[in-house]
Amino acid sequence: MPTLLPRRVAATVATVAAAALVPLTVAPASANPVTAAAAPTVSTAVGPVQTAPAQRSVRWVKADRAKVTAKRSPSSRRVARPDDGTRLVVLDRAPKRLQVRLPGGRKGWVAKKQVTTVPLRDITGKRYTTKRVRVTKNINASSRTVTRAALGSKVVKLARTTQRPTTRVKVRLPGGRTGWVSAGRLTKRDVWGQLAQCESGGRVHISTGNGYYGMYQFTARTWRSVGGRGLPHRHGAREQTKRAQILQARAGWGQWPHCTRKLGLR
Missing domain, CATH: 2.30.30.40 (SH3 Domains)
Structure with a gap:
């Protein structure tokens, strides 16, 4: 029956042409719009499947110094000792341990009992x-x-x-x-900073030729008596403060009579 094939082809072409003339319907803006915040989709053999965005929880170290190891085993190499209050990002989980990322970016495993989900009070x-x-x-x-x-x-x-x-x-x-x-x-009071400001304007390397040197206006003799070498103004602020602390511990605030009285230190 060779005459049936052309009729079927003609019917199919007519159906396709009629469908092309049907106008498309556009959904209104209120009909569940897709936003940028929508969860991503993954194409599969049966069609797109919506997946939930990945979430990483946070923990805070509650041990005095938690032990973070390179591998899951507690006996593996230690990579860090974060102090209590350190914020950690959880990357993976095991029955008794968590893989975490430390603030500096280093990763490791920590015992669950050494961390807490409760944010610790920050008193830094x-x-x-x-x-x-x-x-x-x-x-x-x-x-x-x-x-x-x-x-x-x-x-x-x-x-x-x-x-x-x-x-x-x-x-x-x-x-x-x-x-x-x-x-x-x-x-919060920086007594040594205030004393240095009063004595020398806080200038570490001051030497005016009057026999007094540095932030705390040491004489050369007094400087040597507390273990200083050379002259005070040739050393940094930390070394000068260390020697001033030694002097104060031995002889009190009277070594700087004017400024300590002005600052209410005696």
Whole structure:
């Protein structure tokens, strides 16, 4: 029946032509518009599938110094010791450990028990000691002494771990060592900066020829008596302050009679 094929082809062509004449319907703007924030789609054999955006949670270190290892095993190589309060981004999970990224970008694994989902109170900031203070290894005041900080030492307060008393604060000392001190022995007042400003205008290398040198206007004899070498103005601010702290500890504020009285230090 050779005559049937042309009729079927003609019918098919007529149907396609009729469909092309039907106008397209445009949905109104309120009909579920697609925004830039919509979740991405993935094409599959059965059509596009909507996927949820990836989410990475955050943890805060609650241990005094958490151990972060290179691999999942707790016995693997240690890569970091973040202080309490450090913010970590979770990258992966295991039953008892989390893979995290530290603030500097380094990655590693940490025990879940050493971190918390509760943001720790941020009390970071520079402070100064109000007297010579004892710095302990752990939060307990009876803990081992790691060093003693001189009066007016500049320290950096670190974030406080949850559930800890407010009478002790963790600090980072000028050399980088960390430890715990009494909260009542810290102040925002920079007594050595104020004293240097009063004595010399804060000029580290001042030498006017009057026999007094540097920020704290040492005489050469007094400078040598506290272990200084050469002349004060030839050393940096940190070294001069260190020697001034030694002098104050030995002889009190009377070594700078005018300025310490003006500043209310005696």
